[in-house]
Amino acid sequence: MVSSAFHTESLTKRYGRMTALDRLDLSVPPGEVFGFLGPNGAGKSTTIRLLLGLARPTAGRAWVFGADAADVAVTHRRLAYVPADVALWPRLTGAETLELLARTGPGTDLAYRAELVERFGLDPSKPGRTYSTGNRQKVALIAAFATRAPLLVLDEPSSGLDPLVEREFRRAVGEARDNGQTVFLSSHQLSEVEAVCDKVAILRAGRLVDVATVRELRRLHRTEVTAAFATAPPDLTRVPGVEEVETTGATTVRFALTGPPGPALRALADADVLNLAVREPSLEEIFLGYYGGRER
Amino acid sequence: MTAAETATGKGWGAAPSATWAVTGLALRQTSRGAVVVIALTALMSAVTVGAYRGAVASPSDAAALAALAENPAIRTLFGEPVALHDAGGFAVWRTGTVLSVLLAVWGLLAATRITRGEEDAGRWDVLLAGRVPVRSVVAHHLATLVAWALLAGVAAFTGLFAAGATAGGATAHATGLALCGVFFVALGTLTSQVFAERSSASGAAVAVLGVGMLLKMVGDGIAGLEWLRWLSPFGMAALARPYDGDHMGPLAVLGAVCTLLAVAAIAAAGRRDVRGGHLPSSSGRAPRRVLLGSPQAFAVRRLLRPLAAWSAGIGVYYLLIGVLAVSMTAFLAANPRFAELAAQAGFGGLVTVEGYVATLFALLAVPVGAFAAVRLAGLAQEETSRRLTLLLAQPVTRVRVLAAEVAAAVGGAFVLTTVAGLATWAGARTVGAGLGLLAALSGAWNVLPVVFLCLGIGALALAWVPRAVAFAGCVPAAGGFLLKVFADTWGWPTWIGQVSPFTHLTALPDVPVGRDAAMVMTTIGVLAVVVGAAGYRRRDLRV
Known part of the structure; x- marks a missing residue:
């Protein structure tokens, strides 16, 4: 049994002279809904890109369920990801995109996916180019939740969602938690983190400021x-x-x-x-x- | 900007510079392609005038050339020969169709790319939230492209005139060329207002180009249907008869049509929703689930549509090549001077059907290589547009995604070369040229090693200079072709010509297969793909 869903050790990313992420040591235990809080440009998305192996660390390492994050063929079998700004193939309809992601992904619960399509109110017959930001987000969220992967990495997932869909999103996060899945939720929206997270890591200017439970955070003040x-x-x-x-x-x-x-x-x-x-x-x-x- | 500045009127003073900024944006997005097109226009015009002086030294040469030009298939391909007695007239006949199609294709693709493409990608949302209204933005983009097209006309005139052709005919020809460019720039801008999708806008404009070309070809080739040329921009440019009267009437009509199109495009721009077109896009459809099962299948799915278009273009061209096999070789056999000139430029053995076909098959490497390069450039584009992120978040390695794209491109190249071989064979069969099916196919397949080189260089570019994948991928084929032509024509040192892959292509089906060169090129291509894949795997994704 691995003791963390993922952990990083001195994870550092520099772009030229700019340090996007500075020696991040973070460990996220399995089964938790873990918030990742920070203003824009704090390094949240950079961390996620390193975690997913989409970018290479300048120094330090990251592991997902004990496997090196660079080994995407292994790590991605146990995670699903929703990017902050979802881009879809313009000619594929929502249903076709979901199909592509299901058949190339780590496995999909088709019944749950159908239920989510219903709950999120997505019309899957539309081609990708006609979807609004919120609808593109829905497609990616449905695909991610339907995998029931042990780790869900969600980068500002509800930024484009209306309040009703946001409620469904929170329900889906709760279901994932009940299911024993780990949810890593990056956000600059405090209400979102406050509503769904157990623990929060706060990132500022590429550095980890604090890791605390939501309750502890409040008590601090x-x-x-x-x-x-x-x-x-x-x-x-x-x-x-x-x-x-x-x-x-x-x-x-x-x-x-x-x-x-x-x-x-x-x-x-x-x-x-x-x-x-x-x-x-x-x-x-x-x-x-x-x-x-x-x-x- | 502070309130004080606005209050003193600086805000108003900035208005003209806002439209200049839009023009600057259009310039930045078009200058590279435009400069290439303009340079090609000038160079081809000048070189052809020069070639005429070398080739047509005696009246008998001119008579033979005139006889060839009257061949219906040649007329269809190059248009009506109106002034072959004149160097300028020859250049117009020889390059007119190619250059007008080049300008038209560039014009319409550039227009749909910088208007509908930018709008569809969402980049115009920010632009249009500014001071400049959509109609003005479209008008400035259109004006920029029109200016480029007119410059291409100036380039054609300069090329012809500098090489010694007379000014009157050059003016008529250059005006016709420029107006063809303007026509398709305006048409592309108009279809971009009508359709909400860039590919539909480009497709509609390309369809008009195809029909326009067809009308001109039919009008050129069939007596009694000459009037059809009045319905086509290419036809109207031909009706000006450069170096044979220089009629300005058809050009004036064409100019009026262009103006009408441009006005229509700008008017249409103001009467629609941003990100929307005048034709509503489809509101939904049943899913088509085929070819979504793996990155490989998905690469094939994305390939099919463009492959069909490329196949149609290449197929038609090589069908004509096949139809021309007998008359061209007969002409060249009877007129050794032309054959010599071609041999000087590196195209020997043109006097037999096999030799002629082999030479034109070598040319096939250029479009098929470009096709392969464009496929890899598409992958780079998927990456920058962030679509690839979703796929790469799956348990799918980048190497696998790249391999899928390369495999699809190789498959596509195989299809294209096969289409070319079959079309040539079919065309040659109709004129009884006696070209075997296997000979035609193997001649076409012969260029595949050059295509592998293109893919290899493209993969290297994807790893280290992802912005330049299309350009780098075209270097072995298009660049190598030009290098060989220049090196042979101008007698450059041997080693320079040796760099070009074309020097090492055996003239199949004329000469038995040269396995060594093909093996070397294929090996280099495969190695470059492997190195490129290693580099691609290691770099950060550009998002």
Whole structure:
């Protein structure tokens, strides 16, 4: 039994003087839905291209289920891939493209494929050139999910999908997870990662910033509390766990809360609170924490 | 651009430069091919005038040539000989058809490529989101191509005039040529507005070219149907009768037709959806599942359509070659001066049917080599357009994909050469030339080693200079052919001629097979494919 779906060791890719990926060490355990988060140009697609053997690393190596990533005839038997920008053969209809990908691919569950065509609402009789971005994406997603391959590599898979199809996409990811498949999902959309992933690796400027569970990521950050009082607000600056107190009006206060909320709640209870709003920061804001400051 | 700049009017001032940028884009996309076409036009015109002075030294030569030119098959191929007594008239007769078809094909393919092709690929979405409306973009692309076609006319005039032909006839001929180019540039632009798909737009324009050529051929060859030439751009250019009256009337009509086409194209551009045509594309069809089972099968599937088109073109040409076998060889036997000249340019043994056929079979290497090179260039194109990514994400190695494409191209080359052999044999049979089927076939197959060389060089280019696959792949055949002709004609040192694969082609079916040269070329081709495959396997995919 291999301990990871794939792993990389000091994986580096340089294009001339530009370093697209800098010594990436990443291991993705089997059976997880693993998010790969970073802004455009962070090196997400480069990593995936190296993983698929479409590009050669400048240094370091990558393995897929224990096999060298360059050995595509072996590794691609256990994975399916959806590129960020799907290009189809203009003369082949959707059905013909699915047929080609099924017959050259690692094996396809035809019944599941038919079900997915239905669920994703794809009209497979149209020639490739007439498909919109979203429909091209659907074709590639259906082909990939229908393989039931142990590893699904999805590069910004839902960027062109409408909300209904996106829901189906999330369902399909869930089914893959239930099936024991590993899903590696690259994205710059936090809601997507937040909704479907167990773990997230964050990439920035070609370097791995952090690997954490979605829950851990959230815990790293504070809760934002806005309180409105009947009278002048109490002094909260000395309460443990309370930071960045900001008076937003004569009787309103906003502050950040970290750690156990007990002391802050007690302090609030003593005052005459009219209204209280507690907001968990979105991953977006957590994300900005990583990229804020120097990069802006 | 900042708000302040816009407010001061710089934004408005930039408007003319926006259309210039569009023209610049069109120029960048067409200049390379246009320069080649223009250079060929000038060179062929000049060289043919020179050849006439060498060949037709006495009145008896001229009379023999005139007799040959009256042969219906020759008339069909080269058109009506109107002024063979004149060097310029001879050049017009000899090169007119070839050059007008060259200009027409280049013009229509360039037009559909830079208009519909770019739009279909989605690259115009960004362009058309800018200040310049679609009608203006189309108009500027069209104007650029028209300018190139007119320059080709100037090149033809310069070539003829510089080689010593008189200016009047040269003007009529060059105008006719340029207008043929303009006609097909405008037609290609128009079909690009009508059809939503580049291949359909090109196909429709090519069909018009075929019909136009056919009408002219029938009009040239059959007395009583001369009027048909008024229906064809090539026919109208011929009706100008360069060096025999230089009638400007037909050219004026042709010019008017060209203007009409161009106006129609620009008008049509403004009245349609971007990425759409005036004819709705098919809304769906039942799947055709054949030849989708493997990369090999898929390579064959993508090959079939272009192969049919290439087969039709090559088949028709070699059918005519076969039909001409007897009259050409009889002419050359009776007029040794022409045979000598041909021998000087490296084409000996033309006085027998076998020798004549063998020489023209050697030429077959050029189109079939180009066909093979274009197939590999198609693979490079699949890669840049990212279609190949889906296939290469399958458990399929790049070497296998390349091998499939090479195998399909080899198969296609075999089909094309077989078609040429069969067509020549069939044509020769109709005139009782006594050319055996096996002799015809083996003569045609004889060029396959050169095609292997083309594939080898193409594969090397795919590995290291993927942008230049088509050009590099054509070098052994087209480049080698030109090299041999130049080296023999101008007496270049022997070793230069030796570089050309054509020097090593035995003149089958005239001379028994020379296995050694064929083996060497095939080996080099195979080795180059192997090295190319190794390089292709190791490099990054260009996406």
